Amino acid sequence: MERRLTAILAVDVVGYSRLMGEDEVGTLARLKECRSEVVDPTIAEFHGRIIKLMGDGALVEFASVVDAVQCAAAIQRKMAEREQGLPEARRIRFRIGVNLGDIIVEGDDIYGDGVNIAARLESQAEPGGICISGTAFDHAVHKADVGFENHGEQRLKNITDPVRVYGVLLDPSKAGKVASPGRRRPRWPIVAAAVAAFVIALAATVLAWQWPRTPHRPSVAVLPFANLSGDPGQDYLAEGITEDLITDLARLSGLDVIAGNSVSAHEGKPPVLADIRRELGVNFLVEGSVRPSGNQIRINAQLIDTASGDHVWADRFDRRAADMFSVQDEMRKEIVAALDIEPSAVEAERMARPPTANFEAYDYFLRGEQAARTGRPPGLREALDFYAKAAALDPSFAAAFAADARTAVYIWRNAFDDVLQAAPARKRAYESAGRALQLNPDLSLPYAMLAILQNVDGRFEESIESAKRAVALGPGDVEARVALGYVYLFDGRFPEAAAAIETALRLDPNLSPIDRQIAGIVFFFDGDNERAIASLERAHDDAPGVGNILISLGAAYARAGRIADARAAVTQGLRFFPNDDSIAGVKMGWAHFRNEQNLETLISALRQAGLPEWPYGFTGEERDRLKGEEITGLVIGHTLRGLAEPGARPAVMQIGKDGQTAFRSTVQFITETVFVNQDLLCEQSENVFGRADCGPVFRRKGEPPFTFVNSRVVFHFSPAD
Template identity: 35%
Template sequence: MERKLAAILFADVVGFSRLVGRNETKTLADLKAHRDDLVDPQIAEHGGRIVKTTGDGVLTEFPSVVAAVECAVAIQRAMVDRNRNVPQNERIEFRIGVNLGEVVVEDDDIFGEGVNIASRLEGIAEPGMICVSGAVFSEVKSRVDFHFEDLGAQTLKNIAEAVHAYRVVPSGSGPEPQYAIWTDEVLPTPKKPSIAILPFANLSDDPEHDYLADGLRLGIQAALIHASGLFLIGAGTVKRYRDANLMTADQAGRKMGVHYVLQGAVQRSGQRIRVTLELTDVMARQIIWAERFDRLLDDALTVQDEITAEVLKSLDIKLASGEKWLLHTTITNLEALDPFYRGLSYFYAGTREGNAAARDMFEAVTCLQPDSPVGPAYLCFTYWTDAFRGWAHTKEESLVQATLWAEKAIKLQGSNGLAHIVLASVHLQNRNHDEALATCYKAVEIRPNCPTANSYLANVLFYCGRPAEAIAKIHEAIRITPVFPPWYMTLLAAAYRDDGQFGKSISAAEHSLRLNPDDRDARLVLCSGYSLVGQHQQARKVAQQIVAIEPQFSLARYAETQPYKDVGALTLLVDSLKAAGLPQ
């Protein structure tokens, strides 16, 4: 008998016997459809081999452990969408376990402890989730764009030694989770016209031209973000739904709760570009507008404006007074166009390296067209991002640079509102609450469809002692970008707490920790919430976790970072944490 090292995936249906007992014919038909349309094709696409099926389960081996994990994630993500309109008690949901270990091969079958561990890991996974072994985690942790929650050593049935297990968390990228992707909430369609702009395809032979496709899309997005008569889904959400392989026009529209979806393709040949676009009515499932633009590359800005105008016309959006000028870029020097598009593509990658590369591009834009606010606005945002993502050499210097460029952008005619967000954040850190609030309101006035502007207004409202308004604003930000950073949920939890809605606060903080298990601030909200409702044992337990994460934590230093306008609110918060046992 042959022995070999293999990546093993074991998937099983949750509550299969119950489903069969309820309606055998429908359950078996639904399972077959999921297998035929999703599971088996995904396994094949990722290079896997189905070893055997067990009625409701499937055992698969992969030559690559990365492929096994990516296949598992692709299946679970797609199942969320497939189950969206299915009643809870009729849904087919999978648990998946993945292991890397030695197996015994006999004919086409595999067995042994490596297979058994995968099966047992599946058994401890939650419905719709994935559980992997420590061996898998060690191999893939720096090679996949997922986060992992450490479940510790697990005693598994008929396995002699405890197995270290991890849960794949469907949020974020790498070790620093950034976004919540798997939401099972059916999003309501807004009353006003709503749209999502899908990433444009690059049809050129050279993948280096991806930046042009991304830049055109983001340029149109940046123009439409100012239209108050339109509900526009955030660019970050669209990108991550695309990354989750859910990005047909109909799927995107239903997933994000919008009326319309714009999709397109860009092809460059020498100095000529061709842009092909389709605007789809999601509910009617038909294309309501399609156009092809053949232009010289020098006319890219004109094409961008023409597309923006056509979208507004097709959606019958009447611009409010003063909005029209905001729909046109203030970049008129065509030499600045290339670094601007490249900078957008780098910036929205959301990585430290991308942020640094974007800064270089926006510096070039500023040099090529010093009278435009676009370069300074995005420059200040890169410095601000460095400071608040912990990427700066010194946070203070980055904030100084962010402030300087923000003030320059605001002084220039045609400021797009990004600089106002940065300046409001700096005002808040300096405890200039009235200035922070006024500046943030201006940012939302200029950028009504911007989730960042709305979320930072919520943050300022929270620290200004207006938690009810903060709750409303953070909900607006989440609706604009259903794929949202976990800190949105942490802020919502804190606002609920300060508004006296302690049950909702605790639930939101727990949700935030599911998205990002390493979030110290979410634990602080949870700890204070438990303390304020008298659940002192739970509060002390969370306090111990906080000290384990940050051994040097002190309430005095934490209080210095909390720019509350009302000192009494800060005192109440600190006292609740002190009662839980956190060090002074």
């Protein structure tokens, strides 16, 4: 670990958020000019080195503390002259802090109390002013063309010992002088402060009667750790360490943790703390890096206060790669301690449990997680293979089974039959989730996946209990919150579903498109059309090629009375998936509503939006429909030949007398059971969640003379025997 004594200058923009809120484009342009014309040239003039740039500030290192103080003074004088003609509210002004102290050097970055004190001093400075530490003053007094005012010893946040603080006097007439010690003038007159204190106390008393007391909860986001190995093939390791840390922290009931999906937007670029605080609403940010090298691994991490930019904690871990789990455990404990959170005994035990003792199995698991994050069939297929390898190497690796269950559920819900057919995907999901809970009953993810499986199977009470258990085990687990919203939705408990989704959105403002679609549908049923439309529009923006999101959006538009927009959305959605998007398809895919009337609410809105009754826009006349006995005599025990939509592809349907059936076309082969229910012909297979897919048979003009239609097929046929 390299250490050195150096001078640190910390600078930030006063009222940055307000300036950006009033004129984002203009403020950015003016700040860019200030940097290029004032700040950067002045830093270069005094031999400074810019360590880090933030949207509202910078950290600069100097070999000489006199140069640092001279640079700070020159910047403030030039800025005062430059902004003089502007209205007060539009002026760009800086606060600057300077410290001489010991720092830790890591690559191009620096850490330690030397840095933290400089940042704290900057926050003590007046707008347009400078504060320096006693160590900096001792070297710069009488050597810089400024004066100083002694502010005495000050207690700075998260700094153990008091620090001597001096204000810098920029007036040339004060150069070389040191003003006598004195108390800093309060910003409010004493009487006004007393009155304000009374008003605040009174307000607090009133509010105490109106609102339940809730302690302040810290919140944190974990930036994706950087891979410093130079080998992109090691990215999965950095991603895995990031996800493991998020998962561990999310187990703490006293901490809100933003999901990695939302934080990923800031990956690969210097963190702009003001943006992160505004977009994610977090108090703290964790950032770090991973550098694997042979059998060794180095992890750097730091915890930053997003309001002040202070480094609350920083450390570096050099270990053997085989000691990865102990490093992660140590890092997590230090971060939790720095956040001043006391885990319960149960939480501490859960977090301390390593996922596996087999590093090779863990490596396969991390590769699987990287592949699964693509959401694409090739990646999902690869992920299942990696999880299987991890489980084979360590049959007690519960997290690998849980991840396998999550991936199988995703494949099943999205009907990725080219990865895994519906029946084996469902079976694998149930088995993997069950195995994960046998091995580690404290994992939240398997319960969340079981909740979805049980809900679709109509086991409503069990699904709600599973989802609640998932949330209890992982208060910060976004998947658990979405699963709870999902099962409440289909149970008809819409306010509870909306509350679960709102929590998920707070933990992950950038939900995945599929989860944001669920959010939109929850708000639709909860009667909040505005939020439903906003959620579904955002889901469509994030995944413009997913047609069923547009169909859901069409329903929300129709419910809000925006019929033209509803029809436009449905028309656009049908261009993507004309076979899946029909009233019949929605009835099949959404049949697990506990109350059938809720499904009718959705169907009614979709009919208003112009969604066709059958796939591919097929329509049939009621007078041409066959009765049940006619259908039985026509199809049962016969081979049907004809053409399947779209594109009139040749197809054959061989139906035995017992209903056992094989359907073949140029692109599909399905084995199933066929039967007649009243005046409908029904197909029963493991597809579409194992539900019977029933539809009418129509006479048609021309050849072939009959058409069978249901949620997935339009088959024009004639009996071949």
